[in-house]
């Protein structure tokens with residue numbers, strides 16, 4: 001506990017920007033000569049889009065990627081001038097803002113007419129990347145409409161309303177490197193690029209790979225890899241840890257024990273009383289819950305206190321959950337762990353990992369970090385920065 005100076009936020013995620021830079025450099029080496037687009041959608045997967053974007057650019061990423069135009073605007077407002085691509089739009093997306101901010105737009109079909117109308121009104125060409133659906137079945141132009149989309153885009157390009165900067169697609173199963181659908185997707189992507197180039201499009205960038213594609217399929221790299229998860233230091237593969245991939249998890253979720261008390265055997269814990277103590281024991285109250293983005297279904301997930309691990313017992317509530325200090329030997333003593341630091345997950349170096357939390361709740365590491373709510377303070381730590 002600290003009684004002097006600025007108190008630490010009671011619940012916080014520490015984001016290690018040196019780890020982000022390390023991960024970007026590591027991935028850039030693997031991707032080279034392809035360049036790296038740092039994907040910072042969803043507030044940088046919960047890590048904070050602007051600080052992560054700046055760190056990634058410092059470490060050699062040359063592009064930024066987001067889903068929404070509004071997310072791109074947040075980066076521009078922070079003074080970031082690097083090329084940005086936004087790829088998920090609705091009919092009410094602010095295409096004119098994107099054009100004015102010089103944000104590149106992913107186009108799968110219907111967006112083209114909207115973008116061109118805004119470019120005409122602003123008398124400023126849009127920069128677009130045409131997206132082909134190579135098999136994922138979400139956005140992307142169906143292959144049978146690809147030539148039509150190209151033809152229309154090229155006409156508008158001749159009229160000075162846009163410039164086709166890129167062609168891209170997205171992989172569906174690259175996290176399972178043995179699946180042959182990735183071969184098919186790469187093949188279809190090659191075809192789509194060839195058709196575009198034959199039609200006379202002068203492409204700046206061809207891009208297909210996400211993190212798993214970047215790490216497991218060099219033949220998916222093309223000119224640019226779009227990397228989110230790996231940049232945050234997390235592994236996209238079921239059987240491989242961050243460490244094994246040379247990545248450093250950037251986020252550590254910390255709080256402190258908010259209450260610590262002895263209870264008799266058979267005492268119920270939390271809503272539903274789904275857990276009862278086996279013997280006389282000490283319970284620790286952890287002041288974070290699903291209101292902070294801790295998944296309610298994560299009962300059993302590990303936390304560490306003073307270097308020891310304890311599972312979450314009973315139901316996770318909106319603001320809090322409980323751990324059972326059974327086996328720590330503090331029963332019947334005056335010792336209290338009140339105020340001791342609790343780590344939900346961190347870099348795995350003596351801490352539980354995001355992957356363990358994902359397993360405990362049947363989800364994936366992407367979701368665990370992205371869901372951390374605004375109630376948890378993001379604090380940036382940068383061991384390499386001059387102080």
Ligand SMILES: *Cc1c(COP(=O)(O)O)cnc(C)c1O
Nearest residue numbers: 039170210211212226227228229
């Ligand atoms: C989110 C996203 C990525 C990044 O995926 P990761 O697996 O996190 O690297 C890349 N491309 C598109 C289109 C995305 O939506």
